[in-house]
Amino acid sequence: MKKIITTVLLIIAALVVIGYVLTKNKTENKAKTDVVAEKNAAVSVKTAQVKTEEVSLDFLANGNFEPIQELTFSAEKSGKVISVLVKEGDYVNVGQTLLTVRGDVINVNAQTAKASYDNAKADYARYENAFKTGGVTKQQLDQAKLSLTNAQANLTQANINVGDTRVKAPIKGFINKKYIEPGSILSGMPATALFDIVNVSSLKLKVNVNETQVASLKKGNAVIVTSSVFPDKIFSGKITFIASKADESLNFPVEIEIANNADNSLKAGMYGTASFGSKQKQTLKVVPRNAFVGSVSSNQIFVVENNIAKLKKVTAGRILGDLVEIVDGLSDGDTVIITGQINLQDGNAVEVIK
Secondary structure, X not given: OHHHHHHHHHHHHHHHHHHHHHHHHHHHHHHHHHHHHHHHOOXXXXXXXXXXXXXXXOEEEEEEXXXXXXXXXXXXXXXXXXXXXXXXXXEXXXXXXXXXXXOHHHHHHHHHHXXXXXXHHHHHHHHHHHHHOOOOOHHHHHHHHHHHHHHHHHHHXXXXXXXXXXXXXXXXXXXEEEOOOOOOEEOXXXXXXXXXXXXXXXXXXXXXXXXXXXXXXXXXXXXXXXXXXXXXXXXXXXXXXXXXXXXXXXXXXXXXXXXXXXXXXXXXXXXXXXXXXXXXXXXXXEEEXXXXXXXXXXXXXXXXXXXXXXXXXXXXXXXXXXXXXXXXXXXXXXXXXXXXXXXXXXXXXEEEOO
């Protein structure tokens, strides 16, 4: 019995020792973890200084190329398509016949109108000679003249209808889309779409600029334009339109016309960049563009104070390439965060890395 009691006491003592060791290890591990967590709580960021310096007032604006002319060409009158003379991708000139519409009935009507006109013309000549000798009255002569005028108007309209059987291109450009085939029935009301025609011999680059930038622009100013597809090619453009009123985002639409290459390598819908060169410099307080949280329009920037990130509201001015003018909210020498903002909240500890 004594032996059993001794064994039980030994087991209990061993369990107590094991429990003590485990508790001690757990406490030590927690202490180490807390130290690591405290160290890792600091978010790694890169910073830059707010500076007042002389900067160029040149700026860039991005947009998309649009054709100088584009038209969805529709039928003016009803009829059945007999032949389509062009296909998608073909280049057409103004006045070129694109398709023909059934015209047998129209041609018969034109022949009838011509015969009626010839008859009315002969009748008027006879009445005019007879009036000179007193054979007809002035009223009869006037009636013959009215008949001739009406017959001439009917003939003119009939000839127009004959011309309408040959549908012609109203502008030059490429057939971008064809909506009809031989046998299609055209309708004038509502009008049947026939072709999309785009003229890309010149293009328009549409961009938006802010109020401070638009003040330095004038119609006719030369602008250097590049395309993301052809980064090594430089295109010369000129400003053809400056909006007189800002849009909902307080930007002003500007259009720049660019002559395309001989092979029309620029396509409508491509992405382009306009470089506005003012050749002027000005001393401004600036920060890197990537200091802003989200975008420049947010007007929010993180500033480092005693290794703590503080979110500040600022007033941004002109965007000057990679720099942005600061009108209010920051002082020279302030340290702003330029990378790592996505992981930050106001008041977070930060670790500045080089």
